[in-house]
Structures are given as structure tokens and as C-alpha cells.
Amino acid sequence: MTNRTDVPPSELAAALAGDLRALVAQLRRRFREQAILGDFTPSQLAVLLRLEREGPATVSSLARAEGMRPQSMGTLIAPLEAAGHITGAPDPDDGRQTLWSLTSTFREWLKQGRAARQDWLSRRIEARLSGAEQEQLATAVELLKRLVAN
Known part of the structure; x- marks a missing residue:
């Protein structure tokens, strides 16, 4: 970055924003290097982290939250269940649906x-x-x- 005293405040803010964005991206890459993320797709990771953050959810509610069709979400959920990452239980409010949660x-x-x-x-x-x-x-x-x- 340039010498901060020579830059107008609005330009400094823009330069800081660019530097910070780049730095955060580098930090994220370094964190990923330290983690074993497995073979998850970005969509699968999003669903797993949503379940962790918000608790058990149905396929329909997960699909809405992720902007997907329920059928697509069902396809995404199946391998996560098969791998033992999530488990399903009957929804107490609607026995026809399954509530998915992390194992x-x-x-x-x-x-x-x-x-x-x-x-x-x-x-x-x-x-x-x-x-x-x-x-x-x-x-x-x-x-x-x-x-x-x-």
C-alpha cells in the first residue's frame, strides 16, 4: 500500500478495503491448508455448516435456505447420510418429513x-x-x- 499520509481519506478507505479483502482471502487459503476438508462439494459444505449453525432441518427447509429445489437437495443429502455425516429422524411436527442433523x-x-x-x-x-x-x-x-x- 502507498504512504498513508499522502492519500485522501476516501482513497485510503478504498485501498484498505482492497488490501483487507486480499489478506482475508490469503488467510482463508492458509486455513484450508491446515484443515482436512474431505471431498465435500461447496454445496455439501454449506448444508453441513448450516445444520451445525441452525440445528436439525428438513430437506425442504434446507433447499429453501440454499436456493435449491427439494429434489436437488435430496440428491445432495444422500451421500452425506451414506458417509455417516448426517442422520435423519422423523419430524415430530410432520411425521411424513425427516429432520436431518449432524452426527x-x-x-x-x-x-x-x-x-x-x-x-x-x-x-x-x-x-x-x-x-x-x-x-x-x-x-x-x-x-x-x-x-x-x-
Whole structure:
């Protein structure tokens, strides 16, 4: 980035936005390198993370949330069930439907993956940043939190 004192505020904001976007993309790639994502398609990952975040759901509700047809969602769900990542149970409100949820084994797999990424980042911060730089990073993290807050 250019010298910040020579740049008008609007141009600085645009430059920071570009730098931050690129940096976040690099950080995501590094996190992916630290994780074993398996052979999931992006759609399968989206469904698995939605089930983790929002809890059990029917094929219809998952399809609506992901902008898909229920038939397509059914095709997406089948291999996840076969692999033991999700399990179905009758919907107590409508016995004709199945509520899908993550298995405890898959939840543990997610937990271990997150722990591996957390450990990698903690080790990198400790190894590459001085105490003063870690304090600066803490301040920057607080500013980033403000950017994403509603």
C-alpha cells in the first residue's frame, strides 16, 4: 500500500478495503491448508455448516435456505447420510418429513478441524510477532469486529 499520509481519506478507505479483502482471502487459503476438508462439494459444505449453525432441518427447509429445489437437495443429502455425516429422524411436527442433523462423529471432526486451525494461527502469531506487535494485532482485531458488527 502507498504512504498513508499522502492519500485522501476516501482513497485510503478504498485501498484498505482492497488490501483487507486480499489478506482475508490469503488467510482463508492458509486455513484450508491446515484443515482436512474431505471431498465435500461447496454445496455439501454449506448444508453441513448450516445444520451445525441452525440445528436439525428438513430437506425442504434446507433447499429453501440454499436456493435449491427439494429434489436437488435430496440428491445432495444422500451421500452425506451414506458417509455417516448426517442422520435423519422423523419430524415430530410432520411425521411424513425427516429432520436431518449432524452426527456426533461429524461434530467432533468439525471441532478437531477448528482446533487445528486455531493452533496453527496461535503458533504463527507467537512465532512471528513480538509482544508489542501482538498488542497492535489485538487492537486491529477490535477494529475489524466493529467493521462486521450490525
